[in-house]
Amino acid sequence: MTVPSLRSSTRPSERAAADDWFHSAVVYQVYPRSFADSNGDGVGDLRGVIGKLDYLGHLGVDVVWLSPVYRSPHDDNGYDISDYRDIDPAFGTLEDLDELIAGLHARGMKLVMDLVVNHTSDEHPWFAESRASKDSPKRDWYWWRPARPGFEPGTPGAEPTNWESFFSGSTWKYDETTGEYYLHLFSTKQPDLNWENPEVREAVYSMMNWWLDRGVDGFRMDVINLISKDTALPDGAVAEGRVFGNGRPHFTCGPRIHEFLQEMHREVFAAREGAFLTVGEMPGVTVEEAVAFTDPARAEVDMVFQFEHMHLDHGGTKWQPAKLRLTELKASLGRWQAGLAERGWNSLYWNNHDQPRVVSRFGDESPEYRGLSATMLAGVLHLHRGTPYVYQGEELGMTNMPFAGIDDYRDIEVLNHYREATVAFGEDPAVVLASIAPLNRDNARTPVQWDAGPNAGFTSGTPWIGVNPNYTEINAAEQLARDDSVFAFYRRLIQLRHELPVIAHGDFTMLLPDDESVYAFTRSHEGTELLVLGNFTGREVQADVDPAWADAERIIANYPDARGLQLRPWEFTALVRSIPSSSLEAPRQRG
Structure with a gap:
């Protein structure tokens, strides 16, 4: 299998401003x-x-x-x-x-x-140090909590919260070394870092x-x-028939997420060129x-x-x-x-x-x-x-x-x-x-x-x-x-994305929102309008859009011959035309 050694198409960096x-x-x-x-x-x-x-x-x-x-x-x-x-x-x-x-x-x-x-992995040196003792300098780099009051540590129901892991079971793993639990939203071998600790954030930004x-x-x-x-780590709601609760409202887009990402940008990207x-x-x-x-x-x-x-x-x-x-x-x-x-x-x-x-x-x-x-x-x-x-x-x-x-x-x-x-x-x-x-x-x-x-x-x-x-x-x-x-x-x-500004920068208008067979939308930019049609079925269907589009220029399709707006099984076509100057200032529906 051989391919040309270098690509020849125009790169977007040669066509677009650095910020987009x-x-x-x-x-x-x-x-x-x-x-x-x-x-x-x-x-x-x-x-x-x-x-x-x-x-x-x-x-x-x-x-x-x-x-x-x-x-x-x-x-x-x-x-x-x-x-x-x-x-x-x-x-x-x-x-x-x-x-x-x-x-x-x-x-x-x-x-x-x-x-x-x-x-991280539970085999990361940060976690190895964190789990070594309650007095470890890195103890607060991860989420450690004692057993639920009234429960014996390590027994069913003693987990600090009732949250369910993305990978099944509890989000808490009992660790016998210190008699406490650590949080893992995913695998038990993936303990969650505590981003509330500024030392954690500094270590991450340094690595980036x-x-x-x-x-x-x-x-x-x-x-x-x-x-x-x-940080209150409240229990999640338990759906009927489920053992564990839904903790996602308490850790998805949490209270400091925007603060953390803005800080990341300042500490890692803001002063860099490129x-x-x-x-x-x-x-x-x-x-x-x-x-x-x-x-x-x-x-x-x-x-x-x-x-x-x-x-x-x-x-x-x-x-x-x-x-x-x-x-x-x-x-x-x-x-x-x-x-x-x-x-x-x-x-x-x-x-x-x-x-x-x-x-x-x-x-x-x-x-x-x-x-x-x-x-x-x-x-x-x-x-x-x-x-x-x-x-x-x-x-x-x-x-x-x-x-x-x-x-x-x-x-x-x-x-x-x-x-x-x-x-x-x-x-x-x-x-x-x-x-x-x-x-x-x-x-x-x-x-x-x-x-x-x-x-x-x-x-x-x-x-x-x-x-x-x-x-x-x-x-x-x-x-x-x-x-x-x-x-x-x-x-x-x-x-085409590299060559046609309407694809990279055009607005978007959904067509035929109630059609269960045809996906259709238009894009427009600086006097050019693009119509995209896709048949999501294995049968022939008609695209109920402006009939004048049938005479527009096809720029890409997955059938070799054109049949206007009649779409064969799984057919895709994209058509382009100029927008009349009288329409350029008209308000356009988006979405």
Whole structure:
């Protein structure tokens, strides 16, 4: 598989002002464990990423977001960090990271690192010192509390609060060394840092500056809106049939979150020259909160990852999948487009390391429509107002993995849920496995499918997680050889964002909000109007928009021939026209 050595498309930094360069940019997420393995140990590594830089340059992306490569026990696949200033040997060395930065910069791309500072690993030296004694200088670096009054420490119900962990069970772990509990919103091996302590914040900012000095161009901040907790630590409401309470109102976008992020900006970014990117992953964030977080005048973060549209196919929980209603998807994304129209900025994504593959989720993974639904979904997403994110393999139309049994999974969230459901609640293992299959995180973590050779070209050894058996049909080598591939379509979408100001800077108007088949919207900017149409079904439908659009210029489509406004199964098309001068001053509906 060969690709051109350097990209030739115009970079957004050459077209946009320094303060909004990311409006024209596209970010590509690398989950290194599953990207490319250079040494045959079955685990992807930094040298594997370095070996694919020409591929990324050919795709045309502007920023590479690298999931954690720091030293870690890998309880949560690297999101449990034991040393923030070193590279885990599984991924390589600091020198490899330096080479990766240099290689990206030489190709006009930036590197964004994952910043995981809501919690550390329990094997981090900070936590080892914190748990050593109640008098430790770092005791207050984490959240330690005694047992609930009237309960024997370490017994059921003695936890300081009734909060439920994101990974099942209590958020509190009893530690026999000092007879107290520590808080962990996620795994028991991921104790939460206490951001109320200024020493913690200073240590985090020092680490961030260290990475920026090394050449890193910004950070994607993992669950960053959870760092401020209600210090009273009140119990959460308990839903019917549940053992634990919902503590999220007490640690989501907490009382000091804006203060902390503004301080971070002052201490890390304010005095630096250059174009950096800060992205806050924020579960549970509202539109109104996101405006405050991303308003440039407030100097907090450039954009947030929100999850509202990722919950639309959940029933009571993510393990109770429900069918997506297109009208609900349009209402959700349209609300975010409208809410951040005047201040702030959207991040646009279907996929990441925590989400199943979008072709299987919202599209059609059958051989007949897999490519068409992949490109339709890409086109609709990328032409919204915001910065698009491409997750590794998404540009190939990779699909969910047909896991055979629980032993094939690696994700701690899945394994904990399966154990709790089958052991604690006595559910049928087959039923639990079926509920896990559609939305589990391991769907996104199978190796990238580079070619039709052994292990999809990912490794010469035994991969750490199974390879999707459809790699002989879906792989990069086959798609790079075709102009009508999913990869070629993504490349064209990225190029259009670089070239057309209406895509990067135009306003947004949702059309057909009540149509359950067609996703339609317009963008307009300085006399140019863009119409985007996507058919979310496997049947032919009519787009009920202004008929005059049928004669407009098509700038991108996933069918080779045009049929006006009649859309075939999973068809996508984008049309552009000039706005009459008499209409330029007319008020426009947003959202």
